[in-house]
Amino acid sequence: MPTFNLKINNKTHTVETDMDTPLLWVLRDKLDMVGTKFGCGIGQCGACTIHVDGNAMRSCLLQVSQAEGMNITTIEGLSENGDHPVQEAWEEVDVPQCGYCQAGQIMTASAFLKSNPNPSDSEIRNAMHGNICRCAAYNSIEEAVKVASK
Ligand code: FES
Secondary structure, eight states: OOEEEEEETTEEEEEEOOTTOBHHHIIIIISOOTTSOOSOSSSSSOTTEEEETTEEEETTSSBHHHHTTSEEEOGGGSOSSSOSHHHHHHHHHTOOSSOTTHHHHHHHHHHHHHHOSSOOHHHHHHHHTTSOOTTOOHHHHHHHHHHHTO
């Protein structure tokens, strides 16, 4: 089986797996980084969102062989102590209900705010609309992104 060197949260991890294994499976099953969630496995829900070279991407759609040489950040590496402005805004607004989608939401929001630090309400809605929340906490999610942008 081939081996892959992955740069995740500023550390290099070597994993042995099939080349078409989705990165999501590698993160969760081989590296025990279970903050990144499995929702649909087909790129539809956003629960598995990570940053790849600073851009929000769905780790269920990225094969491990494509991820070599890229800078990968998961929710575990977004901040030292859960104190990224988006994480703090999430707490301030008290967003989570069941909490399952939150890591993906936060990873999408943090990449978005990096590229657009002062978004309008409609830009926030557009940026977040691909991340599904089964509790439908969309108003709180948008509010938290707004708080984080201030
Ligand atoms: Fe990847 Fe749903 S698990 S988008």
